[in-house]
Amino acid sequence: MTRKISDKKIREIAERLSILDVISPVVSLQKSGKSYKGLCPFHPDKNPSLVVNPDRNTFYCFGCGVGGDIYSFFMRFHRLTFPQALEELARRAGLPLERAEGGQPSQGDRMRQAGLAMNALASRFFHDTLMKSREADRARQYLRQRGIDPSIVSLYGLGYAPNRWNALAGFLDKNGASLELACQLGLLARRKSEGGFYDRFRNRIMFPITDAEGRAVAFGARSLGDETPKYLNSQDSFMYRKGSFLYGLSEARQSIREQDVVILVEGYFDLLTMHQNGFTHAVAVLGTSLTEAQIASLRHLTRNFVLVFDGDPAGKKASFRNIGDFLEKGISAKAVYLPPGEDPDSYLKTQGREAFLALLERARPLVDLFLEDRLRGVRADAGVETKLRLLREMLPLFQRISDPLERNLRIQQIADRTGVPEPFLREELSKPRGDKIAQPAPSGRQNPDGGADWSPEERLLCKVLAQFPVLAHRFLESGLLEKVRSPSARELILACAESAGEGDAGAPMGRLRQDEDLARFVARVSCLGEFTLPEAEIALADAIRRLQKRDLLERLSDLNRRIREAEIGNQPELQARLFREKQRIIQQEKALLS
Numbered sequence: 001m002t003r004k005i006s007d008k009k010i011r012e013i014a015e016r017l018s019i020l021d022v023i024s025p026v027v028s029l030q031k032s033g034k035s036y037k038g039l040c041p042f043h044p045d046k047n048p049s050l051v052v053n054p055d056r057n058t059f060y061c062f063g064c065g066v067g068g069d070i071y072s073f074f075m076r077f078h079r080l081t082f083p084q085a086l087e088e089l090a091r092r093a094g095l096p097l098e099r100a101e102g103g104q105p106s107q108g109d110r111m112r113q114a115g116l117a118m119n120a121l122a123s124r125f126f127h128d129t130l131m132k133s134r135e136a137d138r139a140r141q142y143l144r145q146r147g148i149d150p151s152i153v154s155l156y157g158l159g160y161a162p163n164r165w166n167a168l169a170g171f172l173d174k175n176g177a178s179l180e181l182a183c184q185l186g187l188l189a190r191r192k193s194e195g196g197f198y199d200r201f202r203n204r205i206m207f208p209i210t211d212a213e214g215r216a217v218a219f220g221a222r223s224l225g226d227e228t229p230k231y232l233n234s235q236d237s238f239m240y241r242k243g244s245f246l247y248g249l250s251e252a253r254q255s256i257r258e259q260d261v262v263i264l265v266e267g268y269f270d271l272l273t274m275h276q277n278g279f280t281h282a283v284a285v286l287g288t289s290l291t292e293a294q295i296a297s298l299r300h301l302t303r304n305f306v307l308v309f310d311g312d313p314a315g316k317k318a319s320f321r322n323i324g325d326f327l328e329k330g331i332s333a334k335a336v337y338l339p340p341g342e343d344p345d346s347y348l349k350t351q352g353r354e355a356f357l358a359l360l361e362r363a364r365p366l367v368d369l370f371l372e373d374r375l376r377g378v379r380a381d382a383g384v385e386t387k388l389r390l391l392r393e394m395l396p397l398f399q400r401i402s403d404p405l406e407r408n409l410r411i412q413q414i415a416d417r418t419g420v421p422e423p424f425l426r427e428e429l430s431k432p433r434g435d436k437i438a439q440p441a442p443s444g445r446q447n448p449d450g451g452a453d454w455s456p457e458e459r460l461l462c463k464v465l466a467q468f469p470v471l472a473h474r475f476l477e478s479g480l481l482e483k484v485r486s487p488s489a490r491e492l493i494l495a496c497a498e499s500a501g502e503g504d505a506g507a508p509m510g511r512l513r514q515d516e517d518l519a520r521f522v523a524r525v526s527c528l529g530e531f532t533l534p535e536a537e538i539a540l541a542d543a544i545r546r547l548q549k550r551d552l553l554e555r556l557s558d559l560n561r562r563i564r565e566a567e568i569g570n571q572p573e574l575q576a577r578l579f580r581e582k583q584r585i586i587q588q589e590k591a592l593l594s
Ligand SMILES: [Zn+2]
Pocket: 040, 041, 042, 043, 045, 049, 061, 062, 063, 064, 065, 066
């Protein structure tokens, strides 16, 4: 199943999309002149080293040297092959690729579509059952008792799975759905003995867990009776991975953006009660610590996180779990502790919205809380053992603080409390961390400044043309291409000329897709934006002049050698002819220098 997609099509797809559409959902970007800056997702980045150039559709990290075009970013970030990235980006661009096998979508696409349809069907069944069926009397009563409004029930599509073995299985079968697929998605389970399937969720309130577009990808379920476990989730499937989604995110997205803060709670009912009380910018983590995927899905909406925890010792301990991730990713994380034994659901019910608001206002930075917790009882005259233990825990954490000012303040704080001199702490902090400091080495040549075999003239030329491919034709007209010695520099010049010929403002990436080093060079140069166009024109003229001069000098030394040979071989006529040629070249050189 090979298919050849033309370079033109690949370019067209890239032009329809902005590289910002691909990077900004996963990296928080700040405008900086004509380009954007953000923390690089490919290495532990403390200062924003990732630069994105939307005019050229390129990105480059000045920290780890990763760079390229929209496809390279998408492939690297989502760990896709080029054909996979192409297929997905084509779909997003609204330019789906023609299928090699008779207009059929790929196997993966078909599976996903079928999975979404299956979950939608099941979701409707659970919801209808909750709203209409006699079987759901107790479920409705339970939700009323928990104070959940009907509007919330319908907004979140809550449902009920009847207390039978074949309620959903029967419904799906009647609707001609694939029970095998329902089993793969964890809705049904396979009977061990007599074959067939049975309902996996029974006598449970059902919570659809949705993707960014609000489509159910999995379910959470709470038992109504004494069944264990109290909460049961869909197992991992091709649609869903535990820890990759946040409950309520599609409903909260808009509100999080508007308020520029997200409140993180733990459970389904916490979230529903929060929403019902007007805290529409809340999501539920469905666990005690956030995963990287969850942080990534929130971080492009806001950098301000408020986490709500039970104030008992276990809750406090849990609150510190993501602290390193937050520091590293530049997230301002605050925490609120509820009175021991309380959760947001119970607290809102007993104390009300105003009390909760007051708590939120008193939310404190997690790092402060953490330091307080660890420094409690530690005085400047504490024993060496205690201090060592403390420093070993704190220093790796402080190394992850992305803001230098905050890092300094924290060092002072620790120095004051432990009596360990600040310079010593600073020195310790400046040592590389053993675990995370290893940066992903870009493959191949390590020279970010281009090919190792480029002469200074060729390097200047490549820089100019990679930033302004439109100038490539001017260079070709000079007739100097064959004087460029490095094959990779020639390749780059031709790629620039090719992309400029099609009137493309983007970077000349198509032809360079096979050569990662050259593509990275182009990305770097376009993100550096070293030249303005007038400067580039001057630099180009300079590069051309230097190449011409180099050429003349080479011809001159060649002539000198041949003149000497003619002299030795006693060939005065040849010697005279060569000498005249030498004079001509010297004239040319003079003209070049004037
Ligand atoms: Zn990087």
